[in-house]
Structures are given as structure tokens and as C-alpha cells.
Amino acid sequence: MIHLAPMRVGVVGCGSISDIYLRNAPxxxxxxxxxxxxxxxxxxxxxxxxxxxxxxxxxxxxTRDDIDAILNLTIPEAHAPIALQAIAAGKHVxxxxxxxxxxxxxxxxxxxxxxxxxxxxxxxxxxxxxGVSTARELIVSGRIGRPLIGTSAMMNHGMExxxxxxxxxxxxxxxxxxxxxxxxxxxxxxxxxxxxxxxASGLIGFAERTITTPGAARQGETIRVETFTTVQGMLYxxxxxxxxxxxxxxxxxxxxxxxELHGTEASLRIPDPNFFAGKIEIGxxxxxxxxxxxxxxxxxxxxxxxxxxxxxxxxxxxxxANYRGLGLADLATSIAADRPxxxxxxxxxxxxxxxxxxxxxxxxxxxxxxxxxLGMAIPSSETPALCG
Numbered sequence: 001m002i003h004l005a006p007m008r009v010g011v012v013g014c015g016s017i018s019d020i021y022l023r024n025a026p027x028x029x030x031x032x033x034x035x036x037x038x039x040x041x042x043x044x045x046x047x048x049x050x051x052x053x054x055x056x057x058x059x060x061x062x063t064r065d066d067i068d069a070i071l072n073l074t075i076p077e078a079h080a081p082i083a084l085q086a087i088a089a090g091k092h093v094x095x096x097x098x099x100x101x102x103x104x105x106x107x108x109x110x111x112x113x114x115x116x117x118x119x120x121x122x123x124x125x126x127x128x129x130x131g132v133s134t135a136r137e138l139i140v141s142g143r144i145g146r147p148l149i150g151t152s153a154m155m156n157h158g159m160e161x162x163x164x165x166x167x168x169x170x171x172x173x174x175x176x177x178x179x180x181x182x183x184x185x186x187x188x189x190x191x192x193x194x195x196x197x198x199x200a201s202g203l204i205g206f207a208e209r210t211i212t213t214p215g216a217a218r219q220g221e222t223i224r225v226e227t228f229t230t231v232q233g234m235l236y237x238x239x240x241x242x243x244x245x246x247x248x249x250x251x252x253x254x255x256x257x258x259x260e261l262h263g264t265e266a267s268l269r270i271p272d273p274n275f276f277a278g279k280i281e282i283g284x285x286x287x288x289x290x291x292x293x294x295x296x297x298x299x300x301x302x303x304x305x306x307x308x309x310x311x312x313x314x315x316x317x318x319x320x321a322n323y324r325g326l327g328l329a330d331l332a333t334s335i336a337a338d339r340p341x342x343x344x345x346x347x348x349x350x351x352x353x354x355x356x357x358x359x360x361x362x363x364x365x366x367x368x369x370x371x372x373x374l375g376m377a378i379p380s381s382e383t384p385a386l387c388g
Contacts, residue, residue, distance in 0.1 A: 006032040007092070007332035010061040012082050013073030014038040014047040016163065017096060020324045021071065022051045023306070028329035030336070031069070037061045058082070062089040069094065071328060075168050076178070080105035083120070087112045092335065094121040094328045097182035098355065099348035101173035106352050110345050119335060120345030124183045125327025127190040128342060129276025130297035135268060136191050138282060145265030147192055150243040152235075153256035154180050158249030160209040160223065164216040167223050169249075170209060175227040176247040177358050180274070184245070185235075185351045187259060187273035192237045194374035195354045200233030202362030205250030214311060231362050235354070276300065277321035299323040350374040 009031050011018060018036070025033045035054035038044040048055035061067060062085055069092035072082050080100045083093045093113070099122045100106040113120045126132065138144060154176060159166040168174050189195065209223045230248040237243070246256070259270040266285065271278025277300035280292040294300045304322035305312045327343030334341035350372045357368035 006030060007335065008032055008034040008066055008068045009071050009094075009328065010034055010056075010064070010067040010069070010091075011036045011047075011071045011073060012038070012058055012061065012086075013075075013078075013096075014040075014043040015073065015075070017324075018047060018073050019309075020304070020322055021073065021328075022047065022053075024323055024325040027323070028325055028332075030329045030332035031325075033071075034064075034067050035061060058085075062086060062091070068092060069328075069332070072096065076101045076173050077168070080109060083109045084112055087116050087118055090116060090118065092119045092121075092331065094331055094343075095123065095348075097123040097186075097348070097351075098178055099345065099352050101178070103349075103353055103356055106345075106349050110349060113345065119331060119341065120348075121327055121331040121341055121343050122345055122348035123324070123327060123343065124186050124273070125324065125330070125343045126183060126273050126276050127186050128299075128326050128330060129321060129323065130294040130300040131271050131275070131277045131280065131321075132187060132190050132273070134292060134294050134297070135270045135280055138268060138280070139191055139261075139263075143266055143282065143284070144261065144263030144268050147237075147239060147241040147261055147263045150188075150241065150259065150261040151256065152184050152188065152243055152245040152259045153247075153254065154184055154258065155246060155248040155251035155254045155256070157252055158209060158229065161212045164211075164213050165218060166209070166211060166213070170223050170225045170227060170229070172227050175229060175231070175359075176249050177228070177231050177355055181247055181355045181358070182348075182351055183273040184247070184259065185354050186347065187270065188235065188237075188243060189347070189351065189354075189374055191261070191270075192239050192241050192243075194238045194350060194372075195235050195370050196238055197236040197367055197369045198233060198354060198357045198361050199367045200231055200358045200361040201365065202228030202231040202359070203250075205229050205248070228359070228362055231358060233358060233361060272320075275304070275320040276323050276326070277302075295321065299326060347374065 036044045037058045044055040070086035072095040159169040235243045261268045267283045269281040277294040281289045283289045302318040304320045331341045361368045
């Protein structure tokens, strides 16, 4: 199924994350949003009215011949069922992270897609932005020498103050590892290649969480925590590098960078992989840190938060580059050009295997070896020109 015209995309899931995809969609001429659906009709109707697109049921979306691909923005537990339904309908699928909540479900998605001859793409697509591309170019060109060790940190006090209905974040399949870990592990595999083994330990810092999100209808309700909210450990890479990590929703404040890598020649600091750009720092030998600003590169200009965004004043100043949809655009362009896409299901499967191994290692206190293999997640250091 080759698309020379824009790929026609149906969005399933009209929660919080859908806004940035729908807002960014006009930037990418390789796809067009054809409609939105949600198990809550009122949610899809509201998004349809806001963005001037069609609202429909999930079943109707799957049976329409004028929809080529499904953008799956449902909660993680629904990723596999919706993806498999779309594949059975002959549609390509791009999923929010993680690919699934289990390796068995992820494998079922990839196998079904291969049999049906359709493509699977998956977030995070932040690895396609200029922040990661620039960092990778520094590593591939030998600026830091041979990567040796590193530290990775994602620590805050959780989602109960940021999401109107955060229950699933604190249940099995949630937690900081499976929710935010995809950004960090995808970043590291893009820079260092595949992971061969993991070690980890975990804990639940607070047995209950109280919803404090401003404006949330359920504000004041408590949630019982059923998964680790802090996990720490070590990742071992095929290239020989070892990276320690700390991922936590039990921390009020910290001063650790998202990722710091140390090679035989230099050290490298990489900005938040939840976004597409930022300031990279490189310290060669004993020289002072040198700053490299990637905001002037494609998809590097800050556009988030944006005026009118819920919870922010109308005159808010954008601070971050948030171009979610870039991976979907690359998927559409790759189908038309008959070439591999980069935020692929295979990459997402390897990332998911690493994340589930981290949780297994934390649960049982032992080293877990990674079975799937992964080459470089980004075959070129150049950011694709996909915007109109």
C-alpha cells in the first residue's frame, strides 16, 4: 500500500496527549487527520469541534476505506487490542509509547503487521529531533572517543499533580519506567546501540497518591499505588558502555542531567529526551564545557507550552521543542518512498524488552539478559525535512 498523496490518519484516543498531535498535524504534509474516535463519544466530539475534523466511533473508523493508518493514543493497556484491530482492517499503525504493556502483546502486533503487509511505528519520535541527532553525530564522529559510562535520571513527584485521571500511571504497566522510560531508553539506544543486559532494584515510596491536578474533577481523591515508583539500576550496552539510571516519582527536587555520557576523550550532556531539542554540552579533556544550542535546527524551535494551552496563561512563552507527529510523518514519507521508517516497531520492541526486563530485575533482584538485537536506531544523523 503506497501513498503518494497524504496518508489519511484516524486518531483513536482523545485524551491529554492528543492535543499536541492534532495541533502539530498541519506542519506535516505527508499525512492528514481524517477523523478522531474515543470510547467516550463526548471526548471525540469535543476534539472534533476544537480542530475542525470528523468524529466517529472506533468501529466505524476501522471499516472506512478513506483511512489508511491509525494513530493509537489510547492508554497503554489498550495499545495492543486497538493495534490488532487496525492491522486486521489492513491499516498501518503508529502508537504512543510504550508499544504494548507486555512483550507477548508487542510480538503479536509485529507478527500480525508482517503477515498483513502493513507498517508499525511507535513513539518516542523525539529521537528524530535535532537534540538526539546532534548528540549522535558527536559520538559517531569520535568527538567523545569510546563511550565508557554514563548516568541517566528522570525524577519528579509523579503524575497525580499533572493528569486529571492518573490512576493508570500507578498500576501494573505504569510507573516511571514504563511511562517515561521509553524516552530515555530510546535515547540511549539511538546513541549507543542495543542493550544486552540490565540490573535493577525498586520501591514504592508512597502507598497512596492524592490527585491534586488543577481543575481536575477528581481533585482530592486518593489512588492506591500498585507498581514501583522508584527504580534504579544499570544498563549494559553492546558497545561495552555501562549506564546507571534512576527513574523516580518519589522525588521533590534534584540536579542530575537527563543523560550524561563519558567517553575516552570527552563527556557529553544531553537535554530532556521528552522533547526534540535543547542545549547539548560537551567537555573535551580538561577543557570547560562547550554549549551547543540545537534550537535553530529543524524541529528545534521552542513551541511548547503554547498560548491557550490548558493550565497556562495566554501569553505563555514557549520553552521546549515539541513536534510530536514527526515519527508519523516519517512513517508516511517512508511508505511513499518504499524505505524503512525510523521510529519503528522493531526499535520499540527492543526498548520495551529493556523496560520490562528492568521491572523484572527490580522485582526479582537479578540480572536479566536482553534477547532482541538492535543496530543504530537512527540510520542517518540528519533530521528529515518533513514539515511544509
